Amino acid sequence: MKVGLMALSGVRVRNEKLVKLGVTLPQFVSRGRVIAQLPSLSLLIIASVTPDDIEVDYVEVPDVSQIKELNLDYNLVAITSYSAQIYEAYELADRYKEAGIPVVIGGTHVIAEPEEAKKYADSVVIGEAEPLWPKIIKDFRNGSLQPFYKEEHPGTYDLADSPMPRYDLLEPKNYNRITVQTSRGCPHDCEFCAGSKLFGSGFRQKPVDLVIREINKIKEKWPKPFIEFADDNTFVDKKWSKDFLRALIPLEIKWFTETDISVADDEELLTLMYHSGCYQLLIGLESTNRVSLNGIDTHNWKLKRLDGYLAAINRIQSNGITVNGCFVVGLDGDTPSIFQEIRGFIEKAKFLEAQVTVLTPYPGTPLYNRLKSEGRLLKDKYWDRCTLFDINFRPKNMSIEELEKGLLWLFGEIYTEKEYLKRKRYYMDIIKKLPKRGK
């Protein structure tokens, strides 16, 4: 028996003006390339919980329309996709079903829209792969595949039981960054977040030794890997974080992750990050505007941090760790002046890289439900436009045209080569003065 594990890969942007502009923006292209080349960790996990007597094929699908002839050498096909590529995933599922091969579909989008997904697949997975996939395989073998597989108690799967992802399925030369997960969830319940609450509301972390074991496994194929931790917020638990970073130092890796601004509160943590090989932290600052930040998360955690943003970023970058500052435009508090404000803040903060995206109501999020109830969504089922760069709703305090124009203007301002080189030189001057990593 053989199972085809397929992920829709790559980054999608529908806005033609942005695509055109993006070609000339080195940072935008650079981060897009990195994201496009990351392996699908969920498929590697599924492969790891597949019984040994079943052969698995790991397949990344950058463009379904380019597949002229399907590989039909499978008894079962499993497809995962984000919202932006979901119609392509459905097309792929249709083609396999037409060819008589049953299809199971999972991923963040179908958790939010399982009934929609069921029209295209034989089975829909609503939850985490580790507890559900073995049952799916068992049912398939018995000829009793169910339409839906739903986790009974989302968020209770113990990450201490995590299997070793099948990194052996990857061809080393195709990947210059490898993904490792240390946690699931985030304590900040931002209204727009499409990832951190899908698998339950809590925050779960893998034991340090388990993560280290995974990295050592990766090192068997990539001796000096660049690891991208596939977390929503890695450094929530500072005690775990320091234990982890101390264990990481001897491994001599380079790494990147997403976390929140609170890491700047702890100088020892920053020093450990630098020496353990942290090259960049992606931090969701979301906005520089008090009104816009108000209500983003239930406890207004980010609003309370706003006044300390610049000092915190300076502390992180002074420790040799670049910050990729992330901002969302189109928030309800945003007026057309927000673009200039963010532009000024980025200049002051001297981020090596910054990421500006448009507010995106992903299905299943509180934001989606609110905008839908307020009648502000531009159309139904706009999933292929859930790219973070395309506008799908009516902003509150500016027109759609002002939002699009402002976004394009901001892109043109912050992603130019001149601006990037200025920030690059600034950061190079910082790390030149620091001791060599790993000490």
Add this chain to the structure above:
Amino acid sequence: MDELEQEIIDTIAEEGAIDKSEIKLDSNLYDLGIDSLSSLEILVALENKYDITIAQNRLKSVNSVREIIRAVSNQLKKKGTGI
């Protein structure tokens, strides 16, 4: 290949975590699997090694091995300590 070129390639291999044999003079850093963050650290390692500073406006043209060698070489000449 002269001594300077060899030393620079050694540094790129070390900092970029790639095999020396993969690096050719015309190799583009990205094609070698070295992204923007790693390339930045390579440049810092070279600046520290030779006690030079590559000017901001020169950073944009250092995307290949040959261009890095040229940038380092030019800075060393300016210092009057070319190898």
